[in-house]
Amino acid sequence: MSGMRPLEKLVTLTEALRAIDRASKPTDRTEEVPIWSAGGRVLAEDVKAGIAVPTFTKSAMDGYAVRSADVKSAGANNPAVLKITGKIFAGHVAKNVLKSGQCSEIATGGMLPDGADAVVKVEDTSANKRGSVSILLPVPKGENIIVAGSDIAKGARVASKGEFLYPGKVGAIAAIGVDSLRCYARPSVVVMPTGDEVIRPGEKLKPGQVYDVNTFTLKTAAQTFGAEVDVREIVDDSKESLIEAISFESADMIIFSGGSSVGEKDLIVDAVSELGDVIFHGVSIRPGKPTLLGKVGSSLVLGMPGHPTSCLSNAYIFLEPMITKIGRFPKQRRNTVVARLSAEAQLAEGRTTVLPVKLDGGKAVPVFKESSAITSMSNADGYVLVPPSGSRLRKGAAVTVTLF
Amino acid sequence: MSGMRPLEKLVTLTEALRAIDRASKPTDRTEEVPIWSAGGRVLAEDVKAGIAVPTFTKSAMDGYAVRSADVKSAGANNPAVLKITGKIFAGHVAKNVLKSGQCSEIATGGMLPDGADAVVKVEDTSANKRGSVSILLPVPKGENIIVAGSDIAKGARVASKGEFLYPGKVGAIAAIGVDSLRCYARPSVVVMPTGDEVIRPGEKLKPGQVYDVNTFTLKTAAQTFGAEVDVREIVDDSKESLIEAISFESADMIIFSGGSSVGEKDLIVDAVSELGDVIFHGVSIRPGKPTLLGKVGSSLVLGMPGHPTSCLSNAYIFLEPMITKIGRFPKQRRNTVVARLSAEAQLAEGRTTVLPVKLDGGKAVPVFKESSAITSMSNADGYVLVPPSGSRLRKGAAVTVTLF
Numbered sequence: 001m002s003g004m005r006p007l008e009k010l011v012t013l014t015e016a017l018r019a020i021d022r023a024s025k026p027t028d029r030t031e032e033v034p035i036w037s038a039g040g041r042v043l044a045e046d047v048k049a050g051i052a053v054p055t056f057t058k059s060a061m062d063g064y065a066v067r068s069a070d071v072k073s074a075g076a077n078n079p080a081v082l083k084i085t086g087k088i089f090a091g092h093v094a095k096n097v098l099k100s101g102q103c104s105e106i107a108t109g110g111m112l113p114d115g116a117d118a119v120v121k122v123e124d125t126s127a128n129k130r131g132s133v134s135i136l137l138p139v140p141k142g143e144n145i146i147v148a149g150s151d152i153a154k155g156a157r158v159a160s161k162g163e164f165l166y167p168g169k170v171g172a173i174a175a176i177g178v179d180s181l182r183c184y185a186r187p188s189v190v191v192m193p194t195g196d197e198v199i200r201p202g203e204k205l206k207p208g209q210v211y212d213v214n215t216f217t218l219k220t221a222a223q224t225f226g227a228e229v230d231v232r233e234i235v236d237d238s239k240e241s242l243i244e245a246i247s248f249e250s251a252d253m254i255i256f257s258g259g260s261s262v263g264e265k266d267l268i269v270d271a272v273s274e275l276g277d278v279i280f281h282g283v284s285i286r287p288g289k290p291t292l293l294g295k296v297g298s299s300l301v302l303g304m305p306g307h308p309t310s311c312l313s314n315a316y317i318f319l320e321p322m323i324t325k326i327g328r329f330p331k332q333r334r335n336t337v338v339a340r341l342s343a344e345a346q347l348a349e350g351r352t353t354v355l356p357v358k359l360d361g362g363k364a365v366p367v368f369k370e371s372s373a374i375t376s377m378s379n380a381d382g383y384v385l386v387p388p389s390g391s392r393l394r395k396g397a398a399v400t401v402t403l404f
Numbered sequence: 405m406s407g408m409r410p411l412e413k414l415v416t417l418t419e420a421l422r423a424i425d426r427a428s429k430p431t432d433r434t435e436e437v438p439i440w441s442a443g444g445r446v447l448a449e450d451v452k453a454g455i456a457v458p459t460f461t462k463s464a465m466d467g468y469a470v471r472s473a474d475v476k477s478a479g480a481n482n483p484a485v486l487k488i489t490g491k492i493f494a495g496h497v498a499k500n501v502l503k504s505g506q507c508s509e510i511a512t513g514g515m516l517p518d519g520a521d522a523v524v525k526v527e528d529t530s531a532n533k534r535g536s537v538s539i540l541l542p543v544p545k546g547e548n549i550i551v552a553g554s555d556i557a558k559g560a561r562v563a564s565k566g567e568f569l570y571p572g573k574v575g576a577i578a579a580i581g582v583d584s585l586r587c588y589a590r591p592s593v594v595v596m597p598t599g600d601e602v603i604r605p606g607e608k609l610k611p612g613q614v615y616d617v618n619t620f621t622l623k624t625a626a627q628t629f630g631a632e633v634d635v636r637e638i639v640d641d642s643k644e645s646l647i648e649a650i651s652f653e654s655a656d657m658i659i660f661s662g663g664s665s666v667g668e669k670d671l672i673v674d675a676v677s678e679l680g681d682v683i684f685h686g687v688s689i690r691p692g693k694p695t696l697l698g699k700v701g702s703s704l705v706l707g708m709p710g711h712p713t714s715c716l717s718n719a720y721i722f723l724e725p726m727i728t729k730i731g732r733f734p735k736q737r738r739n740t741v742v743a744r745l746s747a748e749a750q751l752a753e754g755r756t757t758v759l760p761v762k763l764d765g766g767k768a769v770p771v772f773k774e775s776s777a778i779t780s781m782s783n784a785d786g787y788v789l790v791p792p793s794g795s796r797l798r799k800g801a802a803v804t805v806t807l808f
Contacts, residue, residue: 035605036635053778055609060776089641091601093612094808096544103548108710109601111612149714151777157706158782166808167628168716171621172782175614175712196494197513202583205459207513210499210579217575219444224571231440307464308511309578312572333807335737350541372464374457378576387784392724403737 001165003296011318012388013352019293021280024325027252028108028322029185034334035174038165040226041183042328047159049176052149054242056111059088061144063287064103064125064133068141072201074158079126086113112145119144125371134265152176164330186228187326188251191218193234194242194268195306202235213374214257214311219317225332227253246296255302255319256292257311268303271297284388286348293366308374313354313383316402335403337366337382340396349391356380357401364401380404414688416792417721417756418691423697424722427704431656433589438552439578442569445587446732451563453580456553461516463492465548468507468529468537469520483530483538490517507537508732516549523548529709555808556580567732591730592655593631594624597638598646598672599710606640617778618661618708618715626720629727629736631657646675650700656730659706660696661715665691672707688792690752691775692718713777717758717787720806737805739787743768744800753795760784761805768803784808 011019030044031276040170058166066082075081082103083278086096088236090109098104098115101377121144124137144308152158158172159165163181171286173181193215215231222229235245269292272278276296283291287310292303302319304311324332342363347353357364359381367378382403386393393399414422434448454644463469470486476568480604490500494513502508502519510516510523525548528541556562562576563569564710569577577698597619605615618619618636626633639649650658660672676682685707687695691714695706706723708715728736746767751757761768763785773780786807790797796802 035620035622051609054614054776056612060774089601090599091612109599109614129611144776146776151773151779158779162553164779165624166782167621167719168622168778168784168808170624171617171712171716172778174605174620175617175778177605177607177609177615179604195494195513197493200583205455205581208495210458210462210513211581213575213579216439216578217571219440220569220571220574223443308575312575315571333739337737363792369555370464370550372550373459374579375555375562378570378572380523380572382730386709404572 004304010282010289012284013282016280016283016291016293016318017321021325023279023293023295024322026328027184027187027326030182033181033183035170035179035181038129038173038181038183039071039167039170040183041165043159043161043163043165043181044184045177046157046161046183047173047176047181049152049154049156049158051176052154053152053175054146054150057148059108059110059112059119059144060146061104061119061121062108063106063119063121063144064135065098065106065112065119066103066135066139067098067100067116068118068139068143069137069280072138074135074138074160077138079130079136080334081128081134082132085133088113095170103135114248117145161204162328184268184328186226187253187323189222189227189253189255189323190249190251191215191222191231191255191257192245193232194237195234196237198234213308213391214306217308217312218255218257218304218315218319222255222311222319222323225320225387226327227323227327237267239267239270242267243275246271246275246301250297251299251304253300253322254296255304257304257306258297268292272301272303276301280404284350285317285352285354287354288317289351291318305371306372309356309368309376310371312377316383317354317385328357337397337403338400339368339401341393342395344395346393347386347389347393348387352388353386355386355393355399357382357384357399359401364399414686414693415673415684416688418693420684420687420697420722421718421725424726425698426533426681427699428726430732431591431730434586435589437587438586438738439574439583439585440584442577442587443571443574444699445569445585447563447565447567447569448588449586450561451577451580451582451585452557452564453556453560453562455580456558457556457579458550458552458554460764461552463512463514463523463548464550465525466512467510467523467548469502469505469510469516469523470507470539471502471520471541472522472543472547473480474504475524475539476542478539478542478562480540483540483559483591483610485532485536485538486577488535488537492517495755501776503589511600521545521549524614533784542733561579561590566732590630590632591727593626593633593657593659593727594653594655595619595626595633595659595661596649597636597661598641599638600644601799602638605686617712618710621712621716622659622661622708622719625716626659626723626727629724630731631727631735635691641671642680643671643674646671647679650705652677654701655703657699657704657706657726659708661708665790672696676705688754689721689756689758691758695722709775711775713772713780714775715758716765716781717760721758721788741805741807742802744772744802746799748799749797751793751795751797754792757790759788759803760791761786761788763805768805
């Protein structure tokens with residue numbers, strides 16, 4: 001076709017990832033998030049303790065609050081017999097003051113009464129009749145009690161700006177009574193399917209049409225990586241429609257699923273050039289070569305190949321680091337396993353190869369059919385990233401499989 | 405206290421996990437899920453292809469559809485000149501029949517016209533004037549085309565009952581036009597905070613009260629593990645209230661965050677015994693000893709220790725495998741790293757120890773303060789599970805850290 005432009009200069013995977021890293025700016029958008037749904041978010045403020053935790057000195061055990069001096073010679077054959085002068089449940093205020101020879105029943109979490117300086121576990125006592133208890137073991141001062149402020153001092157920083165909110169961190173914030181947090185907004189992703197031939201699952205296929213695959217893999221993947229995803233209607237294959245569609249958006253990322261190849265009707269590169277900048281177009285990787293990174297206004301534009309395997313493979317290789325950086329998420333620590341190839345695998349000579357594999361009995365079975373085949377990826381458990389080298393990887397070679 | 409009952413028989417961690425595995429039945433509840441939100445769910449049906457993918461033979465490249473016999477002697481110095489008789493875009497129906505000496509411009513995804521049996525890439529051609537093109541390389545039959553059904557044969561099983569829906573699998577299902585899937589329901593978890601002394605973050609503390617921590621760590625953790633979580637109001641510390649609260653529920657799991665210890669007011673074991681069965685009460689682990697597993701009707705009851713660190717540690721050790729099994733999720737492959745301890749760590753002699761650690765410069769720094777301290781876990785990056793052994797682990801010992 002007269003208008004066809006081959007990809008002229010491929011960037012290497014390393015160059016592409018470096019460009020993505022440079023172009024992806026950690027978000028500054030923040031929003032107030034109730035603590036109920038703050039798990040998995042990233043804090044946009046330091047959280048300081050307005051109270052000490054615990055706020056009062058309390059018992060770590062069910063047992064008896066004592067003056068340690070009263071029980072220092074206690075033993076199984078020489079019990080210290082103490083008069084029970086109170087009963088302190090968690091949530092109650094200890095009102096009595098313990099004098100020598102006295103003790104107070106106390107539940108875990110109960111407030112230590114004045115005068116007491118330790119707690120004897122119930123297991124180390126023996127109940128008597130008539131309001132006294134035999135203590136069978138000595139306890140040092142401070143034993144089995146939790147001193148006010150020992151967990152979190154008043155004014156201490158409980159969590160810092162930029163921290164990822166794992167369950168334990170959410171708990172620590174709850175402990176100081178904070179119920180709403182300023183968090184960074186999740187990266188916003190708009191998926192824009194293109195292609196006159198593409199229709200949505202559930203509709204009826206006409207000759208020449210295909211179901212939209214990439215929108216679904218991209219949405220699922222982007223959500224898994226932590227983004228908030230909006231999907232647009234399928235955009236016409238015309239430069240005008242593309243320009244109009246892009247102009248309307250203000251998301252952190254606009255992803256086109258298809259259309260960044262070299263064909264006459266692949267107009268995304270033209271639309272992006274007209275509205276902003278093309279950062280790269282074409283990466284020395286297989287699958288995934290006809291990938292475009294651009295910038296329009298404050299939105300990054302990622303043009304994905306139309307082939308389902310290339311598109312999904314790109315989601316793991318290119319989209320995940322973008323979302324991680326923009327969302328300020330911890331660098332993903334995707335699981336890997338080392339396995340031996342069950343069969344020889346074809347490589348893209350001189351390019352990086354993304355090799356989808358299935359794990360079977362400890363072996364890595366290559367399942368790549370072709371870039372166009374969705375089953376190349378959908379039957380895989382993960383992929384091997386093979387740097388540019390020869391044209392094949394021998395059967396039995398040890399490979400590192402990155403798991404989905 | 406007269407009513408106190410020490411934990412009489414601790415089960416080992418192995419016994420506890422075995423009991424959890426036996427008691428946790430994979431869910432049979434299913435629901436219809438639109439493909440838009442099926443990522444991360446587990447299929448409850450086999451999905452078979454009602455159509456072949458692709459439904460028609462198409463081009464894998466932008467280029468020219470040819471009869472391979474016409475170009476078998478083509479070369480840069482000996483181009484095969486073919487007449488362009490058509491132009492086929494993706495989504496259009498190829499109407500012309502290719503005769504010898506003819507070719508058709510074709511875009512990636514375009515339907516191969518009858519008569520053609522291969523596609524020459526645009527890079528291997530040179531455009532001429534007046535409606536012809538020079539082919540500079542021979543192509544074998546079948547080159548650069550995707551044969552109908554080569555990706556997915558009509559009738560083939562695209563995904564199986566029990567499969568976890570990774571992005572690629574969602575894409576494969578979209579490819580055959582299916583827009584709604586029967587999936588297993590997410591395990592349902594009800595978190596029931598207990599304790600007269602416990603109030604919600606955001607409220608004002610009175611003397612003796614503490615903020616609810618465990619509800620937040622449990623909810624966040626259970627959601628991370630794939631469950632659907634409902635949180636109830638704080639339940640009174642009375643057996644009657646507990647019995648009423650439990651009777652009302654039909655969730656897969658009811659979790660009490662506190663109250664399964666041995667104290668007089670720790671009434672969960674009584675309530676569970678009255679309504680159903682206590683499977684175990686007390687595990688030889690630190691933190692996490694006063695843990696209860698029970699069954700009431702079809703609900704499993706998990707009684708968590710009240711101490712925040714014990715409770716959160718239990719979420720990783722006991723709750724995650726329950727949710728994984730009930731939800732039919734793939735066995736979690738939590739990341740681990742091997743590191744050396746930066747300092748000696750105290751162990752619970754004769755018990756399994758869960759040792760929270762922070763990773764710092766490649767070292768594992770023990771951060772355990774005490775079971776009651778939320779900061780024991782909230783400052784950790786993961787934990788080391790140390791089997792029952794001596795009373796300490798020496799500085800410099802190599803440990804496997806399971807990351808959050």
